Structure formats: structure tokens, C-alpha cells
Amino acid sequence: MSHPLRLTVNDGEYLVIAAAGAYLLDVLRDDLGLQGTKEACAEGECGSCTVLIDGEPVDSCIYFAAQATGKRITTVEGLGRNGAHPVQRAFAALGAVQCGFCTPGFVVAAAALLQRSPNPGVDEIREALAGNLCRCTGYNNIVAAVLAAAGSQDGDA
Amino acid sequence: MVSAQAATSVRSFVAPDTVVGAIEQRHRLGDTAIYLSGGTDLGVVMRRHLVTPEHLIDLSRIDELRTLERVDGTIVIGSAVTHRTIELSGLFVGHAEALREACATVGSVQTRNVGTLGGNLCNASPAADTAPVLLALGAVVEIAGPDGRRLLPIDDFFVGYRRTALAPGEILTSIRIPVPDAPRGSAFLKLGRRKAMEISIASVTVRLDLASDGTIAAAGVGLGSVAATPVRSASAERVLTGSPPGPATWDAAAHAAVGDCSPIDDVRATQEYRAAMVPVLVARAAGIAFGRARSNA
Ligand SMILES: Cc1cc2nc3c(=O)[nH]c(=O)nc-3n(C[C@H](O)[C@H](O)[C@H](O)COP(=O)(O)OP(=O)(O)OC[C@H]3O[C@@H](n4cnc5c(N)ncnc54)[C@H](O)[C@@H]3O)c2cc1C
Ligand code: FES
Ligand code: FES
Numbered sequence: 001m002s003h004p005l006r007l008t009v010n011d012g013e014y015l016v017i018a019a020a021g022a023y024l025l026d027v028l029r030d031d032l033g034l035q036g037t038k039e040a041c042a043e044g045e046c047g048s049c050t051v052l053i054d055g056e057p058v059d060s061c062i063y064f065a066a067q068a069t070g071k072r073i074t075t076v077e078g079l080g081r082n083g084a085h086p087v088q089r090a091f092a093a094l095g096a097v098q099c100g101f102c103t104p105g106f107v108v109a110a111a112a113l114l115q116r117s118p119n120p121g122v123d124e125i126r127e128a129l130a131g132n133l134c135r136c137t138g139y140n141n142i143v144a145a146v147l148a149a150a151g152s153q154d155g156d157a
Numbered sequence: 158m159v160s161a162q163a164a165t166s167v168r169s170f171v172a173p174d175t176v177v178g179a180i181e182q183r184h185r186l187g188d189t190a191i192y193l194s195g196g197t198d199l200g201v202v203m204r205r206h207l208v209t210p211e212h213l214i215d216l217s218r219i220d221e222l223r224t225l226e227r228v229d230g231t232i233v234i235g236s237a238v239t240h241r242t243i244e245l246s247g248l249f250v251g252h253a254e255a256l257r258e259a260c261a262t263v264g265s266v267q268t269r270n271v272g273t274l275g276g277n278l279c280n281a282s283p284a285a286d287t288a289p290v291l292l293a294l295g296a297v298v299e300i301a302g303p304d305g306r307r308l309l310p311i312d313d314f315f316v317g318y319r320r321t322a323l324a325p326g327e328i329l330t331s332i333r334i335p336v337p338d339a340p341r342g343s344a345f346l347k348l349g350r351r352k353a354m355e356i357s358i359a360s361v362t363v364r365l366d367l368a369s370d371g372t373i374a375a376a377g378v379g380l381g382s383v384a385a386t387p388v389r390s391a392s393a394e395r396v397l398t399g400s401p402p403g404p405a406t407w408d409a410a411a412h413a414a415v416g417d418c419s420p421i422d423d424v425r426a427t428q429e430y431r432a433a434m435v436p437v438l439v440a441r442a443a444g445i446a447f448g449r450a451r452s453n454a
Pocket of ligand 1: 043044045191192193194195196197198199200201216236237262263264265268271272273274275276277278279280284285286287323327328329330355356357
């Protein structure tokens with residue numbers, strides 16, 4: 001059965017008519033057309049579907065859309081609104097992207113990390129990204145990109 | 158194929174703001190309703206259509222269930238407090254380090270931002286990381302139902318494989334950890350095949366309270382993934398209690414603990430491997446717990 005949901009996504013207010021058991025991932029992709037958020041495992045293991053809920057990373061594939069009402073949802077589209085986010089620029093510059101399917105999830109999780117910890121060490125980065133899987137890059141370039149993004153934010157400040 | 162689709166069994170989603178309100182909803186909606194805390198267990202099994210509720214009752218908007226505080230000699234944790242909140246809280250240092258450690262190993266940051274302590278216990282997996290910790294710490298749980306509230310030692314909460322003492326419609330409201338005056342130290346160790354995102358092959362928690370003469374006044378030993386339920390090792394606790402701290406005592410406790418396990422073979426490890434690892438982990442955890450108890454003195 002469908003019911004109306006009021007969601008705040010990337011600072012915009014949306015009224016969505018969704019199934020009562022709809023997952024946030026599906027509402028974002030299918031109802032709001034925000035297809036930067038990806039589905040891979042659909043069971044909380046891979047982080048492709050990571051979005052921010054009140055600034056904190058969450059796997060949207062196992063999170064019901066109704067759980068998000070009254071909270072701020074940020075997708076990868078919301079991070080890159082004022083030109084590419086420093087994390088996105090660093091990913092592109094340092095070859096942290098190959099097929100790119102995992103990239104939005106990594107970017108969102110890494111952006112949240114830098115928000116709470118502007119100068120993370122390698123272990124802290126690995127820990128913060130442990131819930132994101134990448135089949136292509138071998139992770140080293142991803143970690144390097146997050147380190148570089150942290151450095152570039154310093155420069156901006 | 159788990160392709161993107163809503164949980165089609167669900168006809169309504171309600172988010173009451175009080176415990177009484179949630180219990181009333183559950184009564185009104187009947188047995189096809191299920192409580193939802195973070196959904197990191199429920200969301201997964203519903204994706205696979207293994208659980209098909211018609212109504213979801215979200216407990217995570219109930220303020221009472223989200224409070225984490227110290228009330229005199231007790232740390233009171235609302236059932237909907239997330240693993241991440243516990244991981245980042247300073248409340249456990251010197252009193253219940255093992256719980257902070259266990260919560261910090263649950264899944265990924267994404268999992269911990271949503272998954273809750275109450276959900277971990279109510280889901281009642283033998284591998285639930287926080288369950289043996291709370292056994293070792295002698296926690297008490299508070300349960301609310303249509304007839305009011307009751308307190309239950311956590312030892313009586315896990316009644317069988319994936320079964321708890323909750324009657325239909327009852328809500329786990331809080332978890333209470335007593336904090337003693339005596340110096341206490343605790344440690345949680347989890348054996349997995351990789352560093353992060355791992356369901357345990359075995360986990361061990363040891364809690365030690367020191368007497369003024371330096372001996373062990375009281376001890377708690379909890380074991381995960383070694384039986385159908387999380388278990389407490391009464392044999393290891395007996396060995397530790399009243400003994401002088403040190404490697405000989407840790408080894409004796411470690412060997413006693415094996416007798417309290419009945420591990421199984423599964424995809425993660427064999428029975429033999431689990432039985433061999435338990436004493437190693439118990440001895441190691443006891444040493445760490447003792448070091449902490451001394452520095453907490
Ligand atoms: C990728 C991934 C990794 C994971 N890794 C780990 C791990 O390392 N260690 C580990 O222990 N677990 C792990 N889990 C399992 C899960 O995250 C935890 O068990 C979590 O604590 C569940 O809490 P929740 O709030 O999400 O529970 P929910 O899914 O909301 O609920 C779980 C069950 O408990 C019931 N319930 C919840 N709250 C209450 C209440 N207050 N009263 C009555 N019934 C209630 C629900 O009806 C449901 O049956 C992992 C899960 C995922 C997806
Ligand atoms: S698609 Fe959500 S974690 Fe994999
Ligand atoms: S770049 Fe292909 S999965 Fe990560």
C-alpha cells in the first residue's frame with residue numbers, strides 16, 4: 001500500500017507517494033531520479049548505496065524511506081552541487097576510479113569522514129571506508145585520493 | 158534476484174513517540190506487525206523475503222529508547238541507542254570498555270550509524286557481538302509489555318537459538334550495566350577472517366573486578382559464536398574468582414571455558430578450530446582486562 005512521505009533530499013523538500021515498505025535507495029533512484037546512488041548487493045555489505053542521513057553515512061538499500069522522514073538526506077548529487085567536491089576532484093586526479101560503480105558510495109563515505117575528521121590518517125580512512133567494496137582499484141588509490149582531498153581542503157581553508 | 162523493490166508485504170509503517178504508544182499499536186495491528194529499530198537485521202531479511210510483516214512499528218523515534226546516561230551506579234542504555242553512539246561515548250571508559258569495543262566492531266560505519274544495541278540483542282544471533290559482553294558485565298534488561306515493565310538479568314534473556322524471553326508484543330526498553338566501586342577492567346576480543354565487516358568465528362569477553370588485596374573479587378566471562386546462544390562460562394568465572402591475577406590463572410580459566418562451549422561447524426569455521434581458539438582468546442582477554450582494571454584502580 002502506498003502512502004505519502006515528506007523527504008528532505010539535498011536541501012529540497014519532496015512529497016513522494018511510495019509503498020509503505022519502500023527502501024530509501026529505491027525511492028531516491030526510481031521516484032526522485034537520483035541515480036548516483038547505486039545498488040549492488042542490496043544487503044548492507046558493499047556501500048554502493050551510501051547516502052548521508054543527518055550527515056552520517058548509511059546504507060540506503062536496507063533503510064526504509066519512512067525511517068528518513070524529518071531527517072536531512074544527502075546523496076552524491078548533493079555533494080557536487082557547487083562544482084566537484086574536493087573528494088571527487090581527488091578521485092578523478094589520482095585514478096581512484098576505474099569502472100566507477102562503487103565511486104559514489106566511496107565519495108559520500110569519504111566526504112562524511114572529512115567532515116568529522118579533516119585530517120585523517122591512513123588507518124582512520126581504511127576504517128571509515130571498510131563498508132565500501134571496490135572490485136577494480138585495489139583500494140590504494142582510493143586511500144591516496146582521500147588523503148589528497150584532506151590536504152586540498154586544508155589549502156582551501 | 159534481489160533487485161530493487163519495496164518490501165511488498167508491508168501495508169503500513171508507524172512511528173509512535175512513546176513506549177506505551179508502540180505497545181498499543183502492536184496490540185491494535187496484531188501478530189503481522191513487527192518492531193523495527195535500525196533495520197540492519199530486519200532490512201536484510203525482508204529484502205530476501207524471509208520475514209514478511211504487514212506492519213512496521215518504528216521504535217527509533219521514541220526519546221526514552223535513545224537515551225544513554227549514567228544514573229548513580231548504573232549505566233542505562235536505551236535499546237535504540239546505536240552502536241556508533243556507544244563507540245564514540247566516553248561513558249564506558251573505566252567501567253565497560255568491552256562494550257565499546259564490541260560495538261566498534263559491528264559491521265561498517267554505515268551499519269553502526271543505524272544498528273542498535275537493542276536490535277542486536279532482540280535479533281538474538283549466537284554471533285551477536287554485544288550479547289556475550291553484556292553477559293560478562295552482569296547487565297540487566299528492562300522489558301515493557303501490555304501489563305507494565307519488568308527487569309530481567311540478561312542471563313535469562315537468551316532462551317534458545319535465535320529466541321529471547323520477550324513475549325509477543327513486548328519491547329526491550331533498556332540495558333543496565335552496574336558499575337562497581339571496586340576497580341574493574343573488561344576486554345572484548347573477536348576472531349574473524351578479515352579485519353572489518355566480519356561476523357565472528359568466536360568472541361570472548363572477560364570482566365575482572367579487583368579486591369583491595371589485589372586478588373580477583375569477581376569475574377564475568379562471556380562467549381559468542383560457540384553455542385546456539387551467547388553463553389556465560391560459569392566454570393571460567395569460578396576459576397578466576399578469588400585467584401591471584403597472572404598467567405597461571407588465565408590459563409586455568411581458559412581451559413575451564415572450553416567445557417562451557419558446544420560449537421558447531423559452519424561456513425565460517427569448524428568445531429575444532431573454534432574449540433581451539435576459545436582458550437587462546439580467554440587467556441588473552443583476561444590479561445588485557447587485568448591491565449585495565451589495574452589502571453582503573
Ligand atoms: C553489513 C552488516 C554487518 C553486520 N555486522 C555485524 C557484526 O559484526 N556483529 C553483529 O553482532 N551484528 C552485525 N550485523 C547485524 C546487525 O547490524 C546488528 O545485529 C544490529 O545491532 C541490529 O540492530 P537494529 O537496530 O538494526 O535491529 P533491527 O533490524 O531493527 O531489529 C532486529 C530484530 O529485533 C527486533 N527488535 C529490535 N528492537 C527491539 C526492541 N527494542 N524490542 C523488541 N524487539 C526489537 C526486531 O523486531 C527484529 O526482529 C551486521 C549487519 C549488516 C547489515
Ligand atoms: S547495495 Fe547497499 S550496501 Fe550494497
Ligand atoms: S571502480 Fe569498479 S568497483 Fe570500484
